[in-house]
Amino acid sequence: MITSDTNNVASPLSAYALRQLIRMGDFTRNTSGFAQGCVQGNIVILPKDWAGDFLQFCQFNPKPCPLIGMSTNAGDFLLPELGQDIDIRSDVPGYRLFDNGVLKQELTDIKHLWRDDLVTFVLGCSFSFEEALIADGLEIRNISESKNVPMYRTNIACKSAGRFSGETVVSMRPMLAKDAIRAIQICSRFPSVHGAPIHFGDPKLIGIDDINTPDYGDAVTINEHEVPVFWACGVTPQLALEQTKPPFCITHSPGKMLVTDIVNSTLAVL
Template sequence: MAEYLDAQHMLSAEAARCRSAIRTGQHAGPTAGLAPGCVQANLMILPQALADEFLLFCQRNPKPCPLLAVTRPGQTDVPALGADIDIRSDIPRYRVWRNGELIAEPLGLHEFWRDDLVSFLIGCSFSFEEALLADGLEIRHISQGCNVPMYRSTIPTTGTGRLSGPLVVSMRPFCAADTIRAIQITSRFPAVHGAPVHLGDPALIGIADLGQPDYGDPVPLREGDIPVFWACGVTPQSIIQHVRPEFSITHAPGHMLITDLSNSRLAML
């Protein structure tokens, strides 16, 4: 028990150190590889008038939107995910949207903050990527030093009255044997997108060119590779562009909230 508590304390301390570096502007880039072992989270912030419906949307679409925490209106801390989190400053880059149009990509939210805003923290595939790496599988975008490629697919989400739109998927290529292993491993992480939603021909889910992702960076496929697609936490950004609400805030793709939670706590045995 003492060893477990010591390990958890070390994880929390590293997460806090990374958040401090982000908060003070020392780190403004993607968060992949930061605070190994710690859960990272996607962000969606909406006015209270739309928050209940977005909660229902998440409940109907747990693959792209696995909820880790939801705040009260105006609340800026997230104690369930970390003792010192300030949602206005602890993500390296945000995206601010008005009527579905991107109006700013600030490093902090103080000038945009409103007392009616509700924050939703959504599980991120960085958690299952750590498990894939631990099993010896290559994650191509990590070895290439770039962001994961993400695509708007033709797979529909399950909509609500006002919220609907296409599923965004992230892609990682593997050889056939590693594809099987990747499915087995990620199936143990339903809180961070779980098993893939598609593998093989991207045209079957409406992706014309893997070299032209809608978000992130392209990664090369080698001979014999199978493209494998997971539901992605950037899906809410696609919904925002589709539904065009009056005001919303998201994280910039790849720029996540680093939490104190341990990735191992999200795995099913």
């Protein structure tokens, strides 16, 4: 069994093979560094009567909520356009169940909760561009330290849409200033997975008081002369859910993504 306590020994696994392990309950950790080359996605599942507002929220806020796929019809739990035999009810390592905006439970399977009125949204994830940064010789600290990426709530407001509003959540990777500039250049080519960073330097300027205490994920080492580099993060909808309070919603657990068969390089913009 592969658990959250193991190192990234399974990174050569294909996306399909990784999803099969997840479905069987044999993989329960965060997915950063696994199925390299494949797009990973954040998940939001809502009742149909809330789906229109959330779709507009994604369209208004493409940096934190870059939409890469959604179910064709309410009640669909298979996502064939994103990968072979993807079943959204069982192929994510961790789910969160929200009731009126309150986190009620963390689960590894949601088949018993599935309803015919549910619509699935898949949003691009920063884990996808990490491959391009590593290929350019940049260290990704959460991968080298085998941790979940640190994520923080900020004071950066999202554009409201219907019933949805909230502030942006960011993920952080520490880098030397010259590497941060290179990361901006590289990630600008991947707008479907959050694109370029939205801030680097003083975290207090975006409402983060303690960089060593992330709101989600794990703290990582920040070495001398490094600056924190912040990307808009797909956990942003979870903060919006807390404020908007839909009666029922399921998301992924932070860091535990849907791994698709889409190749990262196909999302690059020249």
